[in-house]
Amino acid sequence: MTVPVSWYLLLAAALFAIGVIGALTRRSGIAIFLSIELMLNAANLTLAAYSRLLGDRAGQMVVFFALAVAAAEAAVGLALFINIFRLRRTIDVNRLNLMRW
Amino acid sequence: MELAVFVLFGLAALVSAALVVAHRNPVYATMSLVVTLVSTAVLFVLLGSPFLAALQILLYTGAILVLFLFVIMLLNIGRERSSGARSPAQTWSAVILALLLAGSLGRLVWDAHKDSEAPPLDATFVSLRGLSEQLFSSYLLPFELIGLLLLVAVVAASWLARRHEEDEPEVAAPSPEDRP
Numbered sequence: 588m589t590v591p592v593s594w595y596l597l598l599a600a601a602l603f604a605i606g607v608i609g610a611l612t613r614r615s616g617i618a619i620f621l622s623i624e625l626m627l628n629a630a631n632l633t634l635a636a637y638s639r640l641l642g643d644r645a646g647q648m649v650v651f652f653a654l655a656v657a658a659a660e661a662a663v664g665l666a667l668f669i670n671i672f673r674l675r676r677t678i679d680v681n682r683l684n685l686m687r688w
Numbered sequence: 689m690e691l692a693v694f695v696l697f698g699l700a701a702l703v704s705a706a707l708v709v710a711h712r713n714p715v716y717a718t719m720s721l722v723v724t725l726v727s728t729a730v731l732f733v734l735l736g737s738p739f740l741a742a743l744q745i746l747l748y749t750g751a752i753l754v755l756f757l758f759v760i761m762l763l764n765i766g767r768e769r770s771s772g773a774r775s776p777a778q779t780w781s782a783v784i785l786a787l788l789l790a791g792s793l794g795r796l797v798w799d800a801h802k803d804s805e806a807p808p809l810d811a812t813f814v815s816l817r818g819l820s821e822q823l824f825s826s827y828l829l830p831f832e833l834i835g836l837l838l839l840v841a842v843v844a845a846s847w848l849a850r851r852h853e854e855d856e857p858e859v860a861a862p863s864p865e866d867r868p
Contacts, residue, residue, distance in 0.1 A: 635740060665845070
């Protein structure tokens with residue numbers, strides 16, 4: 588039996604919601620970053636599912652570019668974390684209040 | 689058969705995603721994100737894009753998550769301490785917000801697509817040849833721009849992560865004159 592594409596879309600929505608919970612409740616910067624990667628992955632799954640549903644490869648192209656941008660984002664983000672850790676000895680976002688008034 | 693694979697790896701993705709969010713040890717959270725991403729790669733294969741599945745495993749689990757693990761171990765980040773935790777009200781409002789989001793997204797998708805039938809998979813849709821021809825003709829400019837973006841990111845990351853001598857107090861390194 589073939590699986591309807593809407594099931595993939597529902598699964599992606601659930602994964603995205605789990606990522607939202609993580610990004611809103613965790614305090615470690617790395618954990619928030621991991622949750623953002625999870626949400627990105629759910630969005631990629633949605634794009635691939637729509638590409639299948641519409642029989643159009645444009646969705647796969649967008650996933651390809653999103654993967655490359657995710658690689659760039661992870662490299663720069665983790666370098667920022669290394670710098671923050673060097674300056675403040677923590678990456679707990681509750682204590683990183685330099686830009687908060 | 690397809691249903692069994694979908695259920696197995698869909699459940700694996702959901703459970704490991706919940707572990708990513710719930711686990712306090714960042715190394716374990718990263719490892720369960722690996723499971724989520726590999727399960728999603730299997731779903732990509734089911735959706736007729738094996739190239740994306742290969743990319744997902746090579747790029748995400750092979751490169752990005754190794755970078756995460758490397759940074760976690762470099763910074764020696766331990767478990768999150770529960771002192772100064774967020775109030776339960778904050779956690780519950782986040783959960784309720786996420787449930788609302790998932791519910792409305794699911795409702796939207798279900799209303800729009802509960803009867804839609806995907807066209808049968810054919811060889812040209814799956815083939816790498818068609819994909820690469822499209823990538824290097826109509827998507828050539830974005831492709832080149834992505835290359836530029838990656839170059840910029842590499843330069844920026846290596847500049848950011850280098851040791852800034854002027855920022856840090858001089859550690860008492862014995863100079864040659866001090867030595868007896």
